[in-house]
Amino acid sequence: MYQFHCLNPIASKGLDIFDENYRKSDTMEDCNAILVRSAKMHDMQLPSTVSVIARAGAGVNNIPVKECAEKGIVVFNTPGANANGVKELVLAGMLLASRDIVGGIEWVQKEKDKEDIDKLAEKQKKQFAGCEIMGKKLGIIGLGAIGSMVANAATGLGMEVYGYDPYLSIDAAWNLSRTIHHSKTLDEIYSQCDYITIHVPLLDATTRMINQEALAKMKDGVVILNFARDLLVDEDALIAALDSGKVKKYVTDFANHTVAGHEGILVTPHLGASTEESEENCAVMAVKEVRDFLENGNIKNSVNFPNCDMGTCVAVGRIAITHKNIPNMISQVTKILGSEGLNIADMTNKSKGEYAYTLIDLESAASQESLEALESIEGVSKVRVVK
Numbered sequence: 001m002y003q004f005h006c007l008n009p010i011a012s013k014g015l016d017i018f019d020e021n022y023r024k025s026d027t028m029e030d031c032n033a034i035l036v037r038s039a040k041m042h043d044m045q046l047p048s049t050v051s052v053i054a055r056a057g058a059g060v061n062n063i064p065v066k067e068c069a070e071k072g073i074v075v076f077n078t079p080g081a082n083a084n085g086v087k088e089l090v091l092a093g094m095l096l097a098s099r100d101i102v103g104g105i106e107w108v109q110k111e112k113d114k115e116d117i118d119k120l121a122e123k124q125k126k127q128f129a130g131c132e133i134m135g136k137k138l139g140i141i142g143l144g145a146i147g148s149m150v151a152n153a154a155t156g157l158g159m160e161v162y163g164y165d166p167y168l169s170i171d172a173a174w175n176l177s178r179t180i181h182h183s184k185t186l187d188e189i190y191s192q193c194d195y196i197t198i199h200v201p202l203l204d205a206t207t208r209m210i211n212q213e214a215l216a217k218m219k220d221g222v223v224i225l226n227f228a229r230d231l232l233v234d235e236d237a238l239i240a241a242l243d244s245g246k247v248k249k250y251v252t253d254f255a256n257h258t259v260a261g262h263e264g265i266l267v268t269p270h271l272g273a274s275t276e277e278s279e280e281n282c283a284v285m286a287v288k289e290v291r292d293f294l295e296n297g298n299i300k301n302s303v304n305f306p307n308c309d310m311g312t313c314v315a316v317g318r319i320a321i322t323h324k325n326i327p328n329m330i331s332q333v334t335k336i337l338g339s340e341g342l343n344i345a346d347m348t349n350k351s352k353g354e355y356a357y358t359l360i361d362l363e364s365a366a367s368q369e370s371l372e373a374l375e376s377i378e379g380v381s382k383v384r385v386v387k
């Protein structure tokens with residue numbers, strides 16, 4: 001029996017995929033798996049029973065990914081599963097920034113009891129007029145699951161799209177419309193574009209990448225959209241640029257005291273992935289990842305360990321070892337198993353950066369002593385009997 005705990009509500013369409021071998025627990029105690037959306041996990045003490053965390057979503061900045069890798073906890077996310085939800089909100093954000101739709105709706109609400117509201121509306125509407133997005137230049141920073149969808153949709157709406165992503169994946173490249181202009185520098189995006197939208201993960205390298213220097217290079221009257229993470233933008237510098245008229249509108253999905261209520265800023269309460277479809281897609285993918293990992297030891301879509309797939313276990317036993325990516329690991333493992341007379345039927349070893357993963361099918365079950373011997377190898381973080 002496996003136990004899992006949800007730190008945020010996870011769509012039932014996903015949780016229903018757990019079968020009778022799984023029990024949902026109200027606490028993390030004794031749990032094997034944690035499912036999470038945006039709950040901040042950095043200060044949480046995880047029990048040693050936890051071997052997997054699945055983020056039902058894309059961004060993992062709420063999870064101590066490296067500390068988890070050190071402890072042998074495999075962290076998954078669900079790439080692309082909520083991208084369409086975010087794409088649609090970005091398009092809405094561009095339209096809301098271009099015409100004062102919110103102001104117009106609020107005006108009607110305020111004046112709703114006036115007898116001549118129809119005449120008044122015709123007189124007043126000019127104050128809510130704006131511009132169209134067709135023909136405007138859109139710069140997209142980060143052409144991953146979301147950025148590439150935004151690029152194609154904006155192209156379809158008649159925008160001229162510039163994309164910047166020095167680490168573009170082959171899959172994302174195949175999905176991009178050929179009309180998208182490939183920007184080799186951020187400066188080109190900054191100097192050319194009327195709308196700039198950012199879709200990169202929050203990392204040390206991307207924190208406050210939209211800063212005073214970047215803003216100074218942008219066109220006057222630029223609209224900036226941020227549906228990725230608030231810390232990607234130096235919001236004090238942004239507000240100064242907004243107040244000076246350099247930036248026309250800032251659209252952000254992240255409410256905080258700096259932006260909330262400020263003139264010229266449209267703030268949504270982190271709604272990008274809050275659609276029925278995205279929530280279900282993420283939950284289904286996350287639960288499938290957890291099950292395949294716990295039941296077969298397979299890894300797909302981990303952010304801290306490599307992909308590894310040995311299919312469903314048909315051998316007598318399978319053990320999964322998380323360890324550092326250092327020399328001499330395999331020889332130490334096989335020596336311990338060999339000295340116990342354990343024959344290896346199949347084996348895979350994969351690495352990702354500093355960390356590695358070894359999955360071994362055995363022709364007979366490993367003894368407690370041999371498991372402890374494996375665990376005591378310098379650099380091994382977890383040894384798990386999958387079967």
Ligand SMILES: NC(=O)C1=CN([C@@H]2O[C@H](COP(=O)(O)OP(=O)(O)OC[C@H]3O[C@@H](n4cnc5c(N)ncnc54)[C@H](O)[C@@H]3O)[C@@H](O)[C@H]2O)C=CC1
Pocket residue numbers: 057058059060079080082083086141142143144145146147164165166167168169172199200201202205206227228229253270271272273274
């Ligand atoms: N508002 C919301 O509800 C949501 C927000 N997000 C945020 O959006 C981010 C992106 O999500 P996805 O597109 O699904 O992720 P993704 O991993 O598919 O795409 C990220 C892209 O950014 C690129 N990139 C990384 N560093 C870069 C840099 N310095 N300059 C330019 N490009 C860079 C990568 O090469 C990759 O193509 C997430 O990390 C998350 O923070 C994601 C989903 C929902």
Ligand SMILES: O=C(O)C(=O)COP(=O)(O)O
Pocket residue numbers: 037038056057058059060082270272273274
């Ligand atoms: O997937 C992401 O990165 C998101 O920001 C979505 O967050 P949420 O699952 O809506 O709390």
